[in-house]
Amino acid sequence: MTGEPSLCINGCGFFSTPQTKNLCSKCYNSFLKDESARYLDTIRDHRTTATVVEKSEEAVVVVRNKKRSRCNACNKKVGLLGFECRCGHVFCGSHxxxxxxxxxxxxKSAAITELTIQNPVIKPDKLYRI
Incomplete structure (x- = not known):
């Protein structure tokens, strides 16, 4: 490090340091704000293209939630307390x-097939007589 402090490269007349890319504190803060603004603009551009796709997927999900908000047997509103059966329908607490x-x-058959998949038959090796 030299004994003489250097001036800001923007020419504002304040002293600078190499850690701040030879900018004074005021110019360095404005430089950081500009950099973060450019970075946020690129993120927003990517986010807007991604949200268009996500919104179409969310619309499908919302339609599905509206369909499931009532009991399939008595047409009673179930909201979050609906029970989904294996047949694919949603029912209230009584149904x-x-x-x-x-x-x-x-x-019964679904449980049997699930158990056979989870617990395969293990046969011991045959023992040879001496």
Whole structure:
């Protein structure tokens, strides 16, 4: 480091340091604001193109939520407390059981196939007699 302080490269007359890219504190702060504004503009450009796609997907989700807000058996509003059955419909608390809404899903065979997938048969190696 030299003994003489350097002046700002913008020519404002204030002293600068190499840590601030040879700018004074005032010019360096304005430089940082300009850099962050440029960066935010590029992010906004990317975000606007991404939000167009996301909004179309959200519209599909909103339609699905409106469809599920009522019980399929009694047409009662269920809101967040709706129970979704394996048959794909949403039911209130009184119609949530498969016997209550005459569900066509076969729970027994679905459970058997799920258990056979999760627990494969393990056979021991044959023992040879000596």
């Amino acid at each position: 949530r059981h498969p016997e209550e809404h005459s569900c066509l899903s076969d729970y």
